[in-house]
Every structure is written in C-alpha cells, then in structure tokens.
Amino acid sequence: MAIEDDVLVIGGGLAGATAALAAADAAPDVRVRLVTYKQSTLRHASGLIDILGYAPGSPEEGPLVDPFDALSDLPEGHPYERVGSEAVREALAFFDDVAGNAYAGDHTDANALVPTHGGTVKPTARYPVSTADGLASDDRDALLVGFETLPDFEAPLAAAHLEAAGAPFSARGATIPFPGIVRDDAKVTRYAHLLDQDETVTTGAREALATTVAERLADESRVGFPAVLGDEHAAEVRADLADALGADVFEVPMGPPSLPGMRLEDLLYDALEDAGVRVTSGVPVIDYETATEADAVAADGGSGADRIDRVVVDRNGTEIPHRADQYVLATGGLVGKGVRSERERVFEPIFDCHVPHAADRYDWFVDNVFGDQPYARFGLASDRDLRPLDAGDEPEFANLRAAGAVLGGYDFAAEKSGAGVSLATGYVAGTRAGEEVGE
C-alpha cells in the first residue's frame, strides 16, 4: 500500500503551491497532494510579484517599463522562453484570481515601482495592497517611520536614498520607540502580534503607535512603516493607524524574515485548502522508484523515458511510499536547496536530474561579486513541457515536470523575475499534470 494521489507536487513555495492549485483547477476530481519539507523561501521573500524588472545581462539599461515587451527577447532556455509569454499572462491572471483584493497592480502591464527598506526602488508587476500607497511614482510627500529596536529599517537613510534616486516627492525619516517593546531583539512576529491583537501597552498598541507617530508627522499625507503591521488582521491594523493619523499608511517591504511573504504563504495555503489539495508538510521526499517497463509502456505508449512509479517520504525515519500518476518537482534553487552542491559537482538531490555546470568549480563563479555569476543560473534544463532533460537532452522521466527555482537558465536576483518564473512554470507544470491525469 501507498498513499495514493493523481498529482503529487514536491515543494511548498510559490511554484509548488501554484502548480498544485493549477492541477486541481485543470481537471475536476483530480486528487492533488503537495508534500513540503521545510518552510518555503516565501518567508524570505518580499511578497512582491515580479515578472521581469531588468533585461537579463543588461541591468545598466535600468528598470523595464513593460516586462511583457521584453519576454520575446529572452535567450533560449530561459524558463519564460520555454513556456511562452502567453503562459506568463495566463499564470498572472490565475494568481490575480487567487489573490483577489490582497494584491494590486493588475490595472496595467507596466511595472510598478515599490520603495524597499534600503531606499531602493523595485520594479514589480503585482504588490500587496499594504504597499499600494507607497509607490515611488506617486508624488505625495511621505514620512518614513522606523523603530529604535528594529535595525533592519533605518528610516532617515531610506528617505535620503529615495530622494537621491530621484523620487518625485520629498521623503523624511523618523525613528521612534515602538510602544510596548523594549528589547533590542524582539522578533518581527512580536511587533505584528502586538498590533494584530491590539494588546494593551499603555493604551491599545495601535493607538499608542499612532500617538507616537503623530508627534513627528508634519504635512505629509502618507506614512510608511516597516512591514510588520499585523499578520492575520493586517488590513484592520493599517486602517486603524490611518484613521488615527489622518494620513494614508503603507508598508515598506523588508528583508527576511518577511511578513508580506508570510501573508502570501497563508493566502496560498488557504487557497490550497479551498481547492481540496491535500498538504503534507515537514517531511522530505528522499527517494523514488520507477515503474516496470510494461507498466510504463501501458501508461504512455512507450516514449522511452522511465516513469516514476512512487516516491518515498521520510517521516522521522519511517519510509512512507506515496504514489501518483504525475509529479511536479518544485523544490527551489540553491537557497531553497532543491539544487545542491558539493566541491566537485552540482546536483538535484531527489531524482538526480541532470544539472548543467562546468566541471571545474573555479568556472562556477566570477571574481566580481555583482558580476554575471554562472552559479546563479544553475538548475535543471527542461523541454517546452517543463520536463527536466538529461545530459543527452532527452526527458529524464515521462511523468515529471519541474517548476520554479529548481529550473536553471535565469538569474532571478539580477533580473527580478523570481516570483514570475515560479508562477508561470508552476502554472504550466500543474496544468499539464492535471490535464494528463484527466485524459
């Protein structure tokens, strides 16, 4: 016996969750399961949904105004080139449906410019509503507020950076004590929880914060805070602060750990639950077995590629077999550890799919830290159906597709395409997997 499903998605980040949702959406009655080991890198993520911020290889040209215009010029092997620009649009529309009113930006193809905690400006296609009043294209003056106990956001510095970058408004920064927190190392979740529950500090936490900020507010009509304004009740927290201040309130996306990323994770997992996707978390997939030749021929007319029959999930030392008809690999890249390296090789740990890379590890990097790093593009090569390819350019398995950062051929950090590639490839891999089961 094994735990049986039709589609099994391995990996619980943006790509995996999108793949599972798309598979459930593609064919009714398809049983979809998502297995995820560690918490996804969504907790590191800004929560912004980028399609393409900079043209690959030419960042000096500055941020792209319309990411879709640039999609057709991408090099062969880039995940967007594999799935085609129509699929990118479909995936984004799919995300808009899932996100509902939690995200903004779908009124235009053009990139929005969102200020970050460093005072830089990030080109992005969709952004959490909590950041909507902070856009750099908006010419209203802004007060940025930082907290003494939260060193990740130095408000005066961020404000100066924004002005130096040519933002069309005047930005001022102020640093205040956060009412109710005295420790230097309180966690971001502590700030969020205080505001979420409106815990009593002197008065309620929200009122106390607004009162402290009001003393610093001049005639700015919007106020930016580090992105710690609540978790489960974030909209309510923002509305209360805005009412008390008489100004619009927005969040500035922060580095890890990131509440907007965590909220996006919650949004996706709620959607998975609503879609009837079964989720198994906290356990790794460690191995797989292929089907016998006869089964494989019966299943796909003998394409020549092996078929994965089952994978093995390690549950605290006990091996639990999971069987499905179609598999999606969305285990992440070098950070998410879907792609791993030793001194002599770079490899994909579950199915040992081929990862193209130079034999000599001194060719994996260049000396200029911010240069064009080869390792940033490490990952699986795939066909247009997103099936990983072996060294001979043949599909590794007939029923395995890959999505998200486990794919190679793009440098998401340089081109600002991480979320978009995860969405587009997750959407395509999940849809095809669901359709193939439904056939």
Added chain:
Amino acid sequence: MSDAEQPTDDHVPGAEEEEFEPIQVFPEAEEMDLRPGADNCYKCSTCDTNCPVAEVDDEFPGPKFQGPEQWRLKRQDDHDVDDSVMKCSNCMRCDSACPSEVPLSQMHNTARGEYVEEQMEKFSREYLRNRILANYRRLAPLAAAFPRTANFVMGLSVTKWMGEKLLGITSEREFPEFATETFREWWTKRGGAKVENPDKRIAYFHGCYSNYNTPEVAKALVRVYEHFGYEIMVPDQSCSGTPMFANGMLEDARRAAETNVRELAAALEDGADIVASCSSCSMSLRQEYPELFDFENTETVAENTWDAVEYLRVHEDLESELEGRSVEGDEFDDFAYHAPCHSRNQGLDGQTIEVLSMIDGIEAHDVGDSCSGISGTYGWKEENYETSMKIGEEMFEHMDAADAQTGLTECPTCSMQMEHGTGYEIKHTLEVLEAALVGSGSAAGGRREAG
C-alpha cells in the same frame, strides 16, 4: 586539515558521505558535538518567526539564539547556558522551519539538560516542581490505585492553592481526572489479545495518559486494530520521555528510554511494528531517541515506530474501509480539529481531516496552524500560564468560529488546553474511527468500565 580547507556541508541528502572528524568542543567525548548545527545556521531567522513563545513574549530571545548562537558563544568557555532556555516550550516548530538542516530542538534539549545539570539548584522549588511534573508517570500509579480519592483531592480548591503556593503549579487549571480502571488493568482483565496473527502484529506504545487518564482512547485503538485483524502486544513500558526533555531532566529521560528501547526492540524481534496513539510519544521515539541516546537498537526502534492512524493508512486501505460508513448517535458530529505541533513535525497535520472526510455525516474543521500553547508541562507552571493562554488565543478564536461543538486532537495536553480555553469536550481521532468501524455500541462514553 582545517575546517576552512575542508568545509563540511552536513548531511546533504544525496551527497557522497565523507568521513568528518568533528572538532572536540566538549571535554567529555560522550557529549554531543553541535558544532555542525551551529555552522549550518545562516541567520535567516525563519525559526524565530515560527516560535510561538517569541511571538507573545519579547523576553524570550528565540530559537536562533537558544540553539546556534548559544553554541557559538559557549565555545569561548566563559558563558553559561542562558536561563531563558527554560522559557522554550519544546513545541519543536523551529525544526521544520529551518531551511538549513539545523537540529534546533536537539540543541535546545541539550542546552536545557546542561542548564538543569549545572545551574539549577537541586533543592529549589522550581527543580522539585519540574521533577514532579516531568515524572508524572511515577506518581500516576498512586492516584490510579485510589482514583476516586485522587480525583476528589486534586479537584479541591485547597489542593490547587497549595500546588501554586508550594510548588508553583498554576491553580488556574483543572487536574486531569484519573480513570477508575487503567488501560493495562482492563487489558489484563480482558485476557490480552483477542486476535492471534503471526503475520500482522503491532506493539502498542500507549504512553501514560491513555493508560491512566483516557483508557477509552487506548481501547479504541485495540478495537480498531483488531477490526483489521491485527494481533496486539502491549509491552512493558515507561514514559516516552517527552516531559523530561522539556524540563531538561535528561537522566530521567535516559532511564525511561532504556526501558522502552529494550522492551520495544524485543517486540520487533517478535515480528511486531510499534504504534503510538499520542503524537508526542511517537515523536519522542522517532526523533528524540536517536538524537539523544545511543542504546543498542535505538535506531531500529525509531525506524519502526508509527503513528497509529498513519500505520493503517499505509498498511491497510483505511480510507476505502471508512468510505460510506457513518456513525450512530449524536456523540460524534462535527469537530473542531487542532493538529498538535508534534503531529505537524511528523508531517501528519493533514491526516485526520483527510481520513475523517471519508465518513458520512462527520466533518472535521481544521482550526489553523497555531500552537495550543500548553506544550505538555509548560502551561502547568505558574510563571508560564499567561504566556500559554496568549499563545492559545488564536486557537480558541478559531475553535469558537468553527462550525462544531466538540474538539478533536491526538495530543493529551493539547486536549486539556482546548477544553480549558473553550469548554468543549475533546475526542481523539481513534475514538471516531472506532465508532465508524466497530460501532459506537462499544464506544464507551466517558469512563465506562466496559470490556
């Protein structure tokens, strides 16, 4: 060769294992070397965002400090373990949070053990209280011998007042009732196993709570497994050790583990697999034993231990067996289900909802992924009571909002917290399975002394 020339990337799945000679950090060789765990931490703070204690109490520096940072500090030799380690509730959520394979809960257990060993005054009220709480298994037989008296005395407000004043055990909580007949007494009276089957055997690790307090859960397991034709063994056993790890009483835990590993390994020899009905017991046998102890067969026992429901899903077609069945009576209707942290850490948090969805007329609503806040003995301590209830607040809210009047969970102390915060009656998943598969005729309501 120095570590800089030969960096270690610990237990990379799929990597070719090379021999790594750990640097001698501790004077005694039998102490654990946690250096690789500290080296694997890249400070992303994901663990901190998952810590239920840090979210409600800024006095707690969080798992990243308790584990990796504390080990780095201690290498300088002039730092003791920080006393904040006792504020950790041992929910172990940081383990599955870490994207970098840092064995956080193992580090916490070790640090706590060292703190209790070296810094806690052995005649202090706190030490005595923790020892009593951690060793509930030793006191329970006394209470079980005179259950009615014990329940009466434990329920008296004067007892609770004394408990708080003398020992620092919170007076806010109701002590769990002792059953008038323990599971083992019932098992002996019944004449042991009703089914003999050399091909399908399980050894039941019932733990303390379902033996002394909720034998109906243990009986449900027996009837469900016999329904599937299993021969059940009930080996001699001690406490799983969970409350002892959490209180840094590693010597007590070691003694208990030694008994359990010996007895359970013998059952494995007889062709049985081990199943547990309590999520913290299965967690302990599977994860903490191999992390902390090295008795002969520790690994073998860990690898062959299963959660009771999970075992049936993998070895039997539990879901088909349940399909189309319904449960008589109104005792089992819809449930507000809370997945214990220790189920979550075993990847079992979705299991109950999936399995119960097969039964007609029963709907289990997941009340979200928050921690219940009691964490075994943690929420029983006077100084933690408020934190415990703050952590539980989200779960209480979600239980109230759920379309159900009965709670459901697999963890004994979670069930105490759920009842305490909402007033709901709380059931165990196995009781629902028993009612569906065997019929509620034998589903003893409450503490019936039925055979």
